[in-house]
Amino acid sequence: MATDSPMFTVFIPTYNRAGLLPRALSSIEAQTFRDFEVVIVDDGSTDDTAAVVARWKARVEFPVTYVKQNNQGKHVAHNKGVELAKGRLFFNLDSDDRLLPDALERIWRQWEAIPEDGRERFAGVEGLVLSMDGKRLLSNPYPHNPLDASFLDVRYRLRVSGDKKHAIRTDIARRFPYPVFSGERHVRPSMTWKRISHHYVFRCINQPLQQVEYQPDGLSSDRFRLRMHNPRGFQLYYLEDVTMHRPWLSRRQLRRSMVDFIRFSFHAGTGLLEQARLTRFDPLWLMMLPAGCGRWLVDLYRLRFRKGYKPNRKATRN
Structure with a gap:
């Protein structure tokens, strides 16, 4: 089955996870489907990650394939992984998670079940996730199985929430890279999925395709810090x-998103005239301006009492 272009690229972005990385690597070895490559992008680890790999x-x-870059954030590592990928489908496996043994086989079978003449409109295959002990679904199930739908339809019209894992066509992933802002190390992952929708x-x-474990020092462990250090990414989102x-x-x-746009625009140093221009002089922007300004002022108040939390006003888009 193996060809010069494997079916899958299993991509692992990692940062100081030498102790947990073997769990993810072992789950790749255990796959029942064998037509894949592995690409690991080390986002500037200072532990024994290189030796483990x-x-x-x-x-x-x-x-x-293993490459190491300066610490720039998971989204930059993702862009690099997509650049290096040779597989037709690109599957992201976080370094502290674990693939189920038949995960790639399940995805492959579902992908092959899509009629070839209609496959062009499909970005890939998406499934559910389990807790690391395998006892709890961490995803709300879809109303139909299978369901052919975009990320925006699933999230907002069908209101299906919870973590999901997917394999995406590599050519599409290349067309929709994450934006990169100088000095910022995070962009919300769903930004790309919304664009693709x-x-x-x-x-x-x-x-289920994967078992996940949320680490105490993971990206979601301190949401306030994450937001304050990456204002331009959140502003664009x-x-x-x-x-x-x-x-x-x-x-x-829509009102909440406009409030957050105004809030992060102030953190990013974007003035009122530019905010109005970016929103195409939307009346809703003017209506929500007091609330957005209020959220920004509350953030500034919180920043006064938390050392090391400084809005990144000088960040610019690459």
């Missing part, structure tokens, strides 16, 4: 909500 690479039979759907299945993705949002969601 080197020992593993020396004993496995499938291709493994305007063009493609996923084959969504009520089958909410700007796209109130412009590009507006038809999917309820009135309440």
